[in-house]
Amino acid sequence: MSTEENAATKEDMMCTVEETGIWCPKIFGALLEDPSTHDVTFKTSDGGSVSAHRVIVAAGSRVFHAMLYGNMKESSQKEIELPNIEEDILRHLLTFMYTGKVCFSMDRCVDILDAAHYFGVEILESCCADYIETTLAIENCCENVTVAHKKNIQVLVAKCLSFMFNHAVELIKLPQFKELPVDVLLAFLESSDVCAEEIEIFLAAVDWYKHQGSQNSEVTNKGIFQLVRYPLISKSDLIHKVRPVEEIDSVLYTAALEYHLLPEEYAGPPEQIKPRCPFFEVISVTPSTVTLEKNKDKTVISRIGSRSWRELCVIKVTPFQQNPLKFTLCLEAYCDRSYIVFSLKSVKFESIPRDRNDVNGFNAMHLKQGEATDVTVSYSGPSKVVVNIGLQSQSVTVRDTSVFLCIYFYNPGDKLVISCV
Template sequence: MAKQEKIIISKELKKDTLQDENWCATVLSSLLKDPSTHDVTFKTSDGGSVSAHRVIVAAGSPVFHAMLYGNMKESSQKEIKLPTVDTSMFKILLIFMYSGKVEINSDNCLDILEAAYFFNIAALETKSADFIAGMINVENCCSIATVANAKQFNTLLEKCLEFIYINCDKIIENSSFYSLPSEIVLAICQSSSLHVDEIKLFLALVKWQKNQERPISKSGSEKLFNNIRYPMMSVDDLLEKVRPTKMADPVLYTLALEYHHKPNTYDGPPNQLVPRKYLEVAPKKCFVATNITPNTIASSSDGASVTITKLGSSNWDGLCVLQVYPKEQFPVHFTFQIKQTSSDLSGIQLVVRSCLFSSLTADNFRGGVDGSVGHKVEGTIAIGNNNITTTIGGKTLNTTKQSDGIYLCVYLYYQNNSVIVTIN
């Protein structure tokens, strides 16, 4: 045969890596269907018999690898007993190990997760946990979290906790909350990422403890209730709702009351002053400064409105400290607006500022935005390498990183003796 001349496709050498993503799965799946190539048989808990390839099963699960190639007796056996899994579930595991595919539904998802966890098939555990997480809602979240905690399904438990943190205000109103184990309830109380008012969390915790079949030990109860952040409650709530229960630690309770009277002298546990991250800025969490003079803060608790009093000839007509954000909670996002005033005041201006936590003086204010009734003000506070950056109404201002945190402040310029403003 005559030698054929080599055909030149291109004068320049071109390279690429071609891959059929389904090739391996297709080939391995065909091997699973061909018993003549199998070299090991598994006897399942319901008396079934399933054969497969020792090397492929070992590669798909560290547990099977130790069993088939380690120092266990199964390493020399061709027939292996599996007393913890039935035939249908083991076939689901095999199909996943051979092809990376799994037929999952709301009926078998927990069983698949349990089997994947037991045999340490990480990819299948993640996929089944993600599937279950997609079905989590307020009604079933606590039940799923309880199962995940009992069986140590950590991936699923983390997803449940994340859902609980964000929807905590609704979760604690559902009866399933009272069946949660103490470990999960403690995690909730310790979290700084809750969307819930502190007083509601406290009352839910009181009701949870009363609903337990076995009495909670004194130390266990103290551990739970000491993670409630009492200074974040109003004085009225402390006096009318917390004190009657006798569940709050007397020292923490007294410190919380003193904090509302003299916030700058607070010397209690620092974590008590850390706001829950998802807690929106609300009037009941305001510290209202009235009759102030420059370089000083006179704070008092308020409810649905903020009373700001003019200071004679001072440039500061009034100051309302809305919230304190410690550095550990950055980044934070805030939004609020003036809903109404005590009268139709066309000349009123709302000026939003951020200033250093360590000192509140006129010199610390940098930038801000003007507002009016109905005007919404939004902003963020974030920490960088060299400073704390506050963005309010699209304007960015920087402060040093030396402070412990940032005050978000509102104050008014209006020449009148007194004006009442409702802030949402």
């Protein structure tokens, strides 16, 4: 945690979750604060003691209901031992049961979520999971999903995995990725929603296996590497980056090479050629005058500033061998004279020229404000990629699996919205 975060006030570090429309918070809150009306006491794992009303606690938790009104020994006890929860967490849990609202420090959120999951307080569990989802970041996602998996909180595991799929490019490069539990890694590799190139997914799996997989009896090396979709990896990477790894599945590797030679005669597992999440990465060459806003479904490129000169953004596009990559471009124009020029390159990103005089293949496009233009990127043969923008088309020979779609802006205030199809 940074020095600035450490300096935050206690109020700044508080989280409040609330469910309205069910409770009368003031009345029930007063009951919780009045021990003279309580008829059961809970002894916590840290030696604490918390009293409450049996009927209210039972109504708020199916686990407590079974404990207090079922055939368990606790149903006849005035004092009940709870060895799996601390006093502070129990008080937060009871506060929510009584009032539908609870306020707690952010560092206790996972503990309260765990308690809500254990005692079956589903509304609080959902509220905590939703809050944690809003705080997920590249730096903490792997840690959160590991804790959620350990505590078997599947609602949080699902939210963390969804975040991991959408930010896979950054996450798979972190040291924390190598600490993921086996089941989480397998769920990651099995998903078709992972937004990353297959070779990067493969290399991340190799790093994970070298770090902990070879000593992990829960899964064999083939259990991991069979989930890599080798045909989605370029022939060059198959030969130079995949083949040297001893643990790969030789049958799937051979089938992938045959697929690149004769894709129409591919006879390997069909899930191997199922495409993952369409992948494109928007890169700003002039970040001082072009801004990016990204989320799962769309990217917004904004041309800022006040001077009318051309600015460049680049989309690195990685289509799939079988299914074309499709997205739409929609110009939110600042004025009627707004237009955009496209160019397609197969050179390295560092070699892309900023001068639009190097544009080849595409004519200047006067995109109408609010109207979407379809873009399709697909393979037309070995190392040949075709890009269609509206009615225009351009092909380029590529060395790898990616091409660069260059976009030249001309008017300040223009916004280009890129949406997945």
